[in-house]
Amino acid sequence: MSSSSSEQCDVISLPEDRVFEMLTRVSLDDLAACRQVSTRWRRLTYEPAFAPLHCRRADAVSGYLVQTVARNRYHATFVSSMHPSPPPADLVSLDFLPSPHVRVEAVSPHQGLVCCVDADADADAATPRKPASSYYVCKPATRQWRALPNPRLRYRTAATAMLARPGGGGGGAADFKIVRFSVPTLRDCLRCEVFDSRGMAWRRSADVAVWPESLVEAAPAVRAHGAMHWLRWPDRLSGGAEDIFAFDVKTETWRLIGLPPEATTEKRWARKKVAAVEGKLCLVVVVDEEVEVWVLAGYRQERWEKKMTASLTRLAMEEGNSFILRDLYASDVAFFNSVYRVLW
Numbered sequence: 001m002s003s004s005s006s007e008q009c010d011v012i013s014l015p016e017d018r019v020f021e022m023l024t025r026v027s028l029d030d031l032a033a034c035r036q037v038s039t040r041w042r043r044l045t046y047e048p049a050f051a052p053l054h055c056r057r058a059d060a061v062s063g064y065l066v067q068t069v070a071r072n073r074y075h076a077t078f079v080s081s082m083h084p085s086p087p088p089a090d091l092v093s094l095d096f097l098p099s100p101h102v103r104v105e106a107v108s109p110h111q112g113l114v115c116c117v118d119a120d121a122d123a124d125a126a127t128p129r130k131p132a133s134s135y136y137v138c139k140p141a142t143r144q145w146r147a148l149p150n151p152r153l154r155y156r157t158a159a160t161a162m163l164a165r166p167g168g169g170g171g172g173a174a175d176f177k178i179v180r181f182s183v184p185t186l187r188d189c190l191r192c193e194v195f196d197s198r199g200m201a202w203r204r205s206a207d208v209a210v211w212p213e214s215l216v217e218a219a220p221a222v223r224a225h226g227a228m229h230w231l232r233w234p235d236r237l238s239g240g241a242e243d244i245f246a247f248d249v250k251t252e253t254w255r256l257i258g259l260p261p262e263a264t265t266e267k268r269w270a271r272k273k274v275a276a277v278e279g280k281l282c283l284v285v286v287v288d289e290e291v292e293v294w295v296l297a298g299y300r301q302e303r304w305e306k307k308m309t310a311s312l313t314r315l316a317m318e319e320g321n322s323f324i325l326r327d328l329y330a331s332d333v334a335f336f337n338s339v340y341r342v343l344w
Contacts, residue, residue, distance in 0.1 A: 016040075016044065019040070019041060019044060020044050020047075020050070023041065023044055023045055023050070023054075024050065024053045024054045024057055025057055027058065028058065028060070028110060028111070029166040031045060031054070032110070032166065035279070042278075042279075046278045046330070048330065051081070051082075052082050055082060060112070060141070061078075061080065061082075061092060061112070061141050062080065062081045062082060063078055063079050063080040063081045063082070063092075064078070064079045064081070064326070064327070064335060065077070065078055065079075065092075065104060065107060065114065065140070066078075066079055066326075066337065067103070067104045073101060073119075074101065074102065074103045074104070074119055076093070076094050076102075076104055077093075078092035078093065078140070081329060092140050092141060093140060094114070094116065094138065094140060096138075096143045096145065097116065097136055097138060097145055098134075098136075098145075098147075099116075099118040099119075099120065099121070099134060099136075101118070101119045101120050102116040102117065102118060102119055102136065103116060103117050103119040104116055105117055105135075105157070105160040106160040106161050106162040106178065106220070106221060107162065107220070108162045108163060108164040108176060109223075110164050111139070111164035111174065111176070112139050112140065112141050113137055113138070113139055113162060113164050113174055113176060114137070114138050114139070114140060115135065115136070115137050115160065115162045115178055116135070116136045116137075116138065117134065117135050117136070118134040118135075118136075121134050134147060134150070135147070135148040135149070135150055135151075136148060137162075137174060137176065137178075137197075139174065144174075146174070148178075148195065148200075149195075149200065149201060149202060150202075151180050151182075151193045151195070151202045152182070152191075152193065152202075155182035155183055155184055155185075155191055156182060156183045157180060157181070157182050158181045158182055158183050158190060158212045158215055159180075159181045159190075159215050159219075159221065159230055160178065160179070160180050160181070160221070161178070161179050161221035161223075161228040161247070161249065162176055162177070162178045162179075162221075163176060163177045163178075163179075163223070163228070163249045163250075164176040165177070174197060175197055175198065176197050177194060177195065177196055177197070177249050177250075178194070178195040179192065179193070179194050179195075179205075179228070179247065179249050179252075180192070180193045180194075180195070180202075181208065181212075181215075183212040183213075184207075184212075187211075187212055187213070188211070189207045189208060189209050189210065189211075189212070190207065190208040190210050190212055190215075191207055192204070192205040192206060192207060192208055192252070193205065194249075194252065205252050206252070208247070208254050210232070210235075210245055210254075210256075211235045213233075214232045214233045214234070214235045214245075215230050215231075215232055215233075215245065216230060216231045216232065216233065219231060219274070222274045222275060222276050222281070223276060224276040224279060224280060224281040224296075225246075225279070225280070225281060225296075225299045226248060226250070227246045227247060227248045227249075228246070228247050228248075228249060229244050229245065229246050229247075229257075229274050229276075229281060230244070230245045230274070231244060231245075231272060231273070231274045232244060232245050232256070241258075241259065241264040241265075241268075242259055242263075242264055242268075242272065243256045243257060243258050243259060244256065244257040244258075244259065244274060244281070244283075257281075257296070257302055258302055259272075259283060259304070260283065260294050260304040260306075263283060263285050263292075263294065267285055267287055267292075270285050270286060270287040271285070271286040271287075271325070272284065272285055272286075273286075273325055273326075273327075275327055275328040276328075277295070277328050277330060277331050278331065280295050280296060280297070280299075281295075281296040281299065282294060282295050282296070282307070282328055283296075283304070284325060284328060284334075286312070286325055289311060289312045289313045289315075289316045290309060290310070290311055290312060291309070291310050291312055291325065291334070292306060292308070292309050293306070293307040293308050293309075293310075293328065293331070294306055294307060295307045307331065308331075308332070315336070319336075323336045323337070324336060324337055
C-alpha cells in the first residue's frame, strides 16, 4: 500500500468528533471535495449542527433570497437559515446594483452568486429608443457585481441556471457559467445559450427538443447529481405525464426523468416541487394537508424511494391554506412562505 493511501486510511479512521471539527474549518470548495472522501464524511457535513458552525468559521451566510412582485416591481429579501439570524437582514440585499429595479434570474448557492436583469430595461426592450436588458452577476454577501453582455433578447426567457466553478468565489473574479433557455418563434423547442465568464461572451448551444411551455413558470433550477433540474408539465405536443427536465451545464446534454408512478397517477393533480437534499434529487408532493417526500435513490436508473410522509394539518390550522412549500432545507426541515411571513 502506498504512503498516500495509508495516510488517507489514518485520516478516515479518526474519531467522528475530530473529523467533524476538521470539516467545519475547511473552505466551501474543499468541503465539496471532502464529501466525496467517504459516506461517513458526507453524512457528518449534513448533520444539523454542522452548517451553523461552518458558516460562523467561514464567515459565510446561509439562507434564501425570496423574490416577490408587488405593483409590477420585484423585491428580493434575504431570509437567514441560521437561528438566531447572524447578519442584519438589510446587509444582504441587491440595493448596491446600478439599477434600482432588478429581477433575479438564477443563483449559484455554492459561491453565493446571483444573476439579475434590469427589470425596467427588460420591459422596454421592445422600444428601439430605450436600452435592452442589462444583465448582472453579483455576490450580495460582499456587495460585488459585474455587468454582463446581453444574450439574444428577441426571444423570451423560459428558464435560466447558473453554475459557479470551484475557486471562483474568493478574492478573485468570479468564475461561472450561465445557461439560458428561450422560446423561439415556432415555439417547438428550447433555444439554448451559454455564457462563460472566462470568455465574457454568450454562445449558441444546441436546441433542446422540449416544448417550451411545459416548464413550470418561475421555478428556480435545482442542482443535484451534477445537473440542473426543472419540473415539467405534461407535454401537449407529445403527450405523457409530468416529468423532470435535467440539463448538465458542463457537458451541455439533457434528459427527461420520470416521476414516481404514484405521483403521476394517484396524485396527478397534487402540487409538486423539485428539491435537493444532501446532494440527491427529491420530489415533494403536497395533497390537501399531507406532504410526501420522494428521493431519487438511483439517478441513472430513475429509481424513486418514498422518504417520508408528514401531516400539515397543524400548519393549515395556523396559516389557513395560504402557505406554499418553497424548498426542502433538510430531509426533515421544509421552507414555506405565506402571505405575510416565511415558515420553517
